[in-house]
Amino acid sequence: MNNKIYILYHGSFGELVTEHLAMSELAEQIVSLYDLKVASVSLDDPENDMPEDIPLPECDLLLVLTILPKAGDLVPIIVERTGAKAVLWPIEDPNLIPEGRYSIEEELKKKGIHVEFPEPLCSLETSENELVNSFVEHFGKPKFELKVNEKNKVIEGVKVIRDTPCGTASKISEKLVGMSYKDMKSFEDAVAQMHDNECVAYMGPERPIMQQAGRLLVDAIKEAL
Numbered sequence: 001m002n003n004k005i006y007i008l009y010h011g012s013f014g015e016l017v018t019e020h021l022a023m024s025e026l027a028e029q030i031v032s033l034y035d036l037k038v039a040s041v042s043l044d045d046p047e048n049d050m051p052e053d054i055p056l057p058e059c060d061l062l063l064v065l066t067i068l069p070k071a072g073d074l075v076p077i078i079v080e081r082t083g084a085k086a087v088l089w090p091i092e093d094p095n096l097i098p099e100g101r102y103s104i105e106e107e108l109k110k111k112g113i114h115v116e117f118p119e120p121l122c123s124l125e126t127s128e129n130e131l132v133n134s135f136v137e138h139f140g141k142p143k144f145e146l147k148v149n150e151k152n153k154v155i156e157g158v159k160v161i162r163d164t165p166c167g168t169a170s171k172i173s174e175k176l177v178g179m180s181y182k183d184m185k186s187f188e189d190a191v192a193q194m195h196d197n198e199c200v201a202y203m204g205p206e207r208p209i210m211q212q213a214g215r216l217l218v219d220a221i222k223e224a225l
Contacts, residue, residue, distance in 0.1 A: 003134055004031045006059035006082055008075075013092045013166070013200050014065035017121070020167035021063075026138055031057040038071040046073045056081045061131045064089040072098025076107050086114040086131040090121035090165075092209060093202040120201050120213050122164040138162065142169040142217050144224040146176075153182040168198040169217060181225060191218050 007030060009018045018033055032055045041049045062084040064075060075098075079087060087108060091097055098104055101117070108115045114129040124140040127133045142164050147157035158173040172194050181187040195214040203210035 003029055003060040003131055004058065005029050005061045005063060005135070006031055006057060006084065007033045007063045007065065008036045008067055008078070009033065009063075009065040010036055010068060010071075011066040011093075011096070014067070016167070016200055017065055017165045021139070021165065024138065024163075026135075031059050036067045036071055036074070038074060039068050040070050041073040043073070047077060050074060050077065054078075058082060059084050060086070061135060062087045063135075066092055066096050067098075069096055069099045072104055073100055076104060076111075079108060079113055080111075084113065086129050087116070088121075088132055088135065089115060089117050090124075091117055091119040092121065092200075094204075094207045094209075095202070120209050122166070122168075122213050122216055136162075139165040142220040144169070144173065144221055146221075146224045148181075148225065153180055155179050155181065164213075164217070166199070168195060168213075169220075171198050172217065176221070184222075188218050188222070191221060 005026065007018050007021065009015060022030060022033065034054055038049060038051065056078065059082045062079060062082065064087060075087065105115050114132070116127060116132060118124040122141060124136050127136060140162060143161040145159040145161055146155055148155050155176050155178065158176050160170050160173050163169045172191065175194055179187065179190070192214045195217050196210060199210050199213055201210040201213050
């Protein structure tokens with residue numbers, strides 16, 4: 001499906017994912033990218049706080065990446081003006097959860113707009129919505145295919161079947177070739193460290209999203225093994 005994707009982003013994670021997607025096989029489907037820097041929105045008249053330079057192209061899927069919490073009130077307006085049919089709004093940092101998340105979700109659903117808040121985006125494997133599913137065919141929960149030397153327990157080749165949206169899976173895949181998995185604990189620790197060196201998701205004791213993403217990656221490689 002050649003769905004039109006519009007990306008609203010902000011901050012380091014948003015920039016990282018946007019840059020990776022813009023260089024991916026989905027590049028031709030991306031109709032616009034916009035850094036939504038708005039920090040505050042009027043509850044009475046949010047339209048007054050819409051940036052004058054914001055593009056409003058026709059799209060099917062709106063991808064919202066780590067915009068500031070109060071900027072979320074602009075999303076329903078943007079959805080209406082672009083004709084988006086689904087919104088994918090991952091939670092990569094609990095400090096950036098939209099302030100009016102549940103009211104925004106309710107407003108969109110009343111208009112027949114599908115919305116999802118995966119935490120993190122690389123945990124997404126499937127969806128009941130075909131627009132989100134078409135995205136997840138390429139990016140989401142990592143999936144690998146490995147060529148191994150079973151006798152020596154060494155990885156000889158790696159193919160990324162589904163990349164993480166930030167590109168961490170594809171970056172790490174290049175480093176897996178030649179690695180031994182004879183000592184599985186040491187192997188897992190090494191992969192987890194490589195992940196943490198690349199991942200920019202939130203890491204805190206109350207919500208260790210980076211650690212969760214790292215576990216997803218390690219498990220995907222173990223499954224491929």
